[in-house]
Amino acid sequence: MSSINSVRIPGLATGMDTDKMIKDMLANDQSKIDKVKQNQQISTWKQDKYREIIKDVKGLYDKYFSVTSKDYILGSKSLNTLTINSSNSNVITASSSAGSSGIDYKFKVESLAQEPQMTSSISKSGVSIQKNSKLKDLGLSGEVNFKISIGDGKDSKVISLSEDDTIDTLIEKINSSTQGDIKASFSDMTGKLTIKSNSTGENSIVKIVDVSKDVDGNFIEQGTSSSLDFLGLKDIGGVDIVNGEVKGSNSKITVMDSKGNIIKELSESKNSFNIDGITYSVNGVGEAKLSSTQDVTNVVDKMKSFIEDYNKIMDSVYSTVTERKSRDYTPLTDAQKEDMTEKEIEQWEEKAKAGMLRNDSELRSFMEDIKNAMFSPFTEAGIGLSEIGITSASDYNKQGQIELDEEKFTKALKENGDLTQKVTTGVFEKVKDVIYKYAGSSSGIFVKKAGVEKSSTAINNIFSNQIKKQEDQIKDLMRKMKAKEQQLYAKFAKLESTMSKLNSQMSYLMQ
Template identity: 30%
Template sequence: MSDVSGTPSGMTGAGGGNLLRITGMATGLDVDAMVKKMMAAEQTKMDKIKQDRQTVAWRQEAYQDIIKDLKDLQSSFLDSSSSDKNILSSSSFSPFDVNGVNGAIANISASAGAVPGNYTINVTGIAQGAGVINQLDSGISLSTKLTDKNPSLVGVLNLNLTVNGNALKIKIDNSSGSMTLNDLITTINNQGSGTVKASFNELSGKFTLQSVKTGQSAKMQISSDSTSDLTDFLKINPLDIGVDKIGSNANFTLQVPGDATVYPVNDKESNNFSLNGVNYSLQGPGSSTVSISQNSQKVFDKIKGFIDKYNAIVDKIQTKITEKKNYDYKPLTDTQKSQMKEADITAWESKAKAGILRNDENLQKILQDLKESFSTAVTNSGLSFGKYGSNSIGLNFSDEYSKPAHIDIIDEGKLKSAISLNSAQVQKMFTNVSSTTFDGSYDSSKTTYREDGIFTRVKKILESNVGLTNVISNKNILTKYANYQDDFSYFGGGGTNTLPDQLYQKDKLIKSMTDALAKKQESYYQKFSKLETAMNQLNSQQSWLTQQLGG
């Protein structure tokens, strides 16, 4: 058994500490050995508590390892800040490649419903917001102070606008006289509330003040009581004051595969729109031809990549919650470790950790939730999970009894065919987001759950257990249990019994027992000390009597 730590007396044996004891000289007893044996039962209790604490610590490590894997799945496939790492993005389910894009004219991508072939777009005008575009005086740059061109532009200026029927007052504070054109633009954009924007092109020397909304329905009016000096600085024509300036629609022609007709289009109020499964983002005038070709393999690879990583995690969790515990292997005591080689300690502890998460309720729940996210049909997707039925996409749960949540691609041909022929339905089945809201638990009894796609469900389940993607939070189901301590009570036992709470309680108990054992051990030494004193007195009396009797 290991010695009691923190004992304030003795130097050898069970005594420990810094004091030098010379005991047993009168009685001939090995006091240290006897005290150690008398403390053995108490030390066994202490070792048991320390072993229990080690078990809790191992559970925490095992939990944190699983949380790490789940967070890795999130960051690899559910990161909304990166289209490459967001399997829920439309681009992840677009079974097409687009070649020949000229980003100066139009950015073009393909989604469900697109027809492979060549697309030619000729842009003569992009959609514009309502407002003015004016050529400023030569020599003006973003760093030019307003007062450099007009010394009277000092103080608080009233730039009054009416944007799409709503009055907007921009307060421009140039009391210091140090405001630059760049400061002015920043002020307008900050106070524009997302409805108006200003910009300046240092190459062309043009200043733009327009509504954010584009198209012919967009309107902007610069009020007649605007500061004349400021409008002069910005070269706003007096004829533009008090007059509704109207935005313009995009103007272009489009030729699509299988049709020789060149279609003129002038009804798009935005530069970003979709036509027949092709997404356009107009950038400027010019002609561009792109080639769209079908590539269902990349969607298949994306789905397979997610499933492979998902399977590795659910299989690991399943192993942990069904792993049997070997009760012959318990956490080693300090004394046991001192008598073993490092390799032997590692091997022992590996066996002692087996079954550490067996039948864990939290892990059983998340495993069941993840399994249900696949098995529950997605409303109106037209496709199904499982091996049977004409609308099956070739995915099913594993036949292996030991892997109940594992997903197998049992028919690659079916999945690839669905991606190629029914890409919109495949996308809906995996990524649809319900338009309804739900209260309470998120489960298959709710309309929101049934309308959500499979990967959308997985995303929400992970968030409830380990928090948002790329966010560290200790307030979710698994992360709270593994990492959050809310018990700081004096005696312990006042929290929600998270693993940190349990460690805190064990530490409090160990400290309390250490103090008690130290006192008990000291009392044993005090008793033996008194015995030594009594024996010394007896020996002295015997010696005196012997002398008196002439011995």
């Protein structure tokens, strides 16, 4: 017994093995301590196993349900089987989504969609525009007040300029007045001041509107637009701006078939647009050919990879909650370990861990929720996973696992990729929600029970609190046993002293 003080040398007068006797007397106390230590060990093992499951489940979530992952399976392009090639990516490129039809078109881009833009590069009295140029040197006299009106009806805050302001302060005041809808800038390379909207297209309009103060100090729109005339602003074509207003423009694109026959004339307000599930990006003026090829291999491989990783988790959880426990193997006490080799201890503990989470309620609930999410009818699409080749495992011992019929899944991708995408996304979104509910955040059911290492939940969780209580219980039992041990040694010491005196008296009488 480790708590017994080994420096004592009792029993000289009585001839008794005091250490052994006291150890036997404290056997029941030591047994209580060992029992709590064994329970604490089980709690620790349970927590370790839970954390393994949390790591695996969260790993599945991060790999397949995080939008930043290359293996993300919920996006519109995750089941895309088309690859679109451009003969000139400087002119136009395109990308497809699931269900998109193949294309073979020629594009002639005559112009890109432009934002409304005002530019100035004037010089007065030989002084060219610089960032630190004062506005009075460029022609401003006194003070002007104006707003910048944007095509969708939004106005900027009132901008007030004085002749002592510079180009830099003008830029700063414009940029802070529209919450990013209008951007002013100056190029040291070209010596040009630019004011433009962040929206392209012919419906995007920017206008300078003069304002003045009434007698109460309130700003009133004047219906004029001369506040920035001193800058000599021009539009993107170099034409003087009339009434302080400038408009954007749409793109002009001619679409032809492979033989050169015109299919459509496009006029788009943006340089990125979607037609028939294909997103086109216009990059420059010129001609280019876009053609597509279909390859389902990557999509099938991605689905196989997901199913394999998903099944590993379901197999692990199912094995954990169904594993039988052997009552012949319990956590070893310190005394038992002293008589065993490390290999023997390892083999014993492996058997002692078996079945420790059998029928665990949270793990059981997780499996049921996952199965319901995976196999409940998906009415939005009118069909379920089984119609596209994804079914529950035929082996009864593979509860919650799924199988992929590659031939059926491939056919579904080729013939109805859009519907296949809708079904998988709808079902897997529900699976994602279940995983998040159990392991996706600090409030997850698994996380609240076992915690995650190196996080705020590592200490504040059910198992850690249980282990802490057991540790306090062990300390309390050891303190009581130590006190009892000291009392027993004191009593035996008194007995030894008494016997020693009696032995001395007997020896005296004998003489």
